[in-house]
Amino acid sequence: MKDSLLMLISFFKKPKETGAITISSKYLTNEIIRNIDFKNSRNIIELGPGLGTFTKAILKKANPDAKVVCFEINNKFCNYINKNCADEKLIVINAGAGNIRKKLNKLSIKKVDCIVSGLPFRNFSKAKKEKILAEVKNTLNGNGRFIFFQYTKDISTMLGFYFSNVKKSFVPLNIPPCFVYKCEN
Ligand SMILES: C[S@@+](CC[C@H](N)C(=O)[O-])C[C@H]1O[C@@H](n2cnc3c(N)ncnc32)[C@H](O)[C@@H]1O
Numbered sequence: 001m002k003d004s005l006l007m008l009i010s011f012f013k014k015p016k017e018t019g020a021i022t023i024s025s026k027y028l029t030n031e032i033i034r035n036i037d038f039k040n041s042r043n044i045i046e047l048g049p050g051l052g053t054f055t056k057a058i059l060k061k062a063n064p065d066a067k068v069v070c071f072e073i074n075n076k077f078c079n080y081i082n083k084n085c086a087d088e089k090l091i092v093i094n095a096g097a098g099n100i101r102k103k104l105n106k107l108s109i110k111k112v113d114c115i116v117s118g119l120p121f122r123n124f125s126k127a128k129k130e131k132i133l134a135e136v137k138n139t140l141n142g143n144g145r146f147i148f149f150q151y152t153k154d155i156s157t158m159l160g161f162y163f164s165n166v167k168k169s170f171v172p173l174n175i176p177p178c179f180v181y182k183c184e185n
Contacts, residue, residue, distance in 0.1 A: 003051050010074060017073065019120025023053045027173040028149060031180045032116060033057045035147045041113035045104075045139070046070045047097040047132075047148075048119040052081040058116065059087045069107065071097050098128065100135040111141035117148035121155050129155070133162045137185065146183040151176050159183055 004022055011018040024032075032054055036044070038061045049055045049070045058068055069091045072078050078094045093103050097119055104112070115136050121129055136146050146163065149171070159166045163183035171178050 016123040022175055023051055025174040028171045029053055029057050031171050032147055035182045036114050042066050043109055043112040044068045045112050045115040047117040050077055050118055052085040054116055055085050059089055062089055071095055097132045100139050112139055113144050115146045122152055137162045149178045149180045151178045
């Protein structure tokens with residue numbers, strides 16, 4: 001099945017969870033990747049990788065001894081990534097982003113250098129957003145970065161409660177156009 005079709009079908013089945021009708025553009029992917037400090041990152045987490053658009057680009061640039069751990073709630077997407085992005089560095093976990101700490105404990109990973117997200121925060125309840133942002137903050141090391149995109153600016157105020165440094169850029173060439181956030185502790 002074509003990538004775009006699998007995403008579209010998932011969107012029609014679970015629109016709020018899937019959050020997009022198509023995969024992210026190369027312009028958005030480049031903006032996410034540009035903000036990752038690959039040189040100093042050994043543990044990278046990706047939340048909501050979907051069909052692995054960012055995952056492939058991350059794996060290409062990650063240190064050979066790095067771990068890239070993906071949390072994806074849709075098991076069809078997990079299977080797709082395991083098949084199409086196979087790499088020694090990659091660990092795909094079929095679980096929600098609210099379980100980061102619990103799952104990383106099992107992998108004996110305490111802190112991580114970077115968390116990338118494609119999660120559709122706008123569709124989540126306030127409690128769910130807070131739970132995930134708290135997990136993200138508690139999992140990042142002192143110099144760690146949280147990098148993610150959103151189609152609206154709704155989340156901006158909430159980010160201020162969790163991160164002391166939040167920067168935002170705009171990516172017009174994506175469907176739909178979106179904002180990329182870079183957050184630091
Ligand atoms: C907008 S898509 C992003 C896909 C991909 N990162 C991209 O940019 O093309 C959002 C993804 O988040 C996943 N997702 C939604 N809620 C989630 C949750 N609580 N935990 C983990 N993944 C979730 C969906 O299944 C979907 O794959």
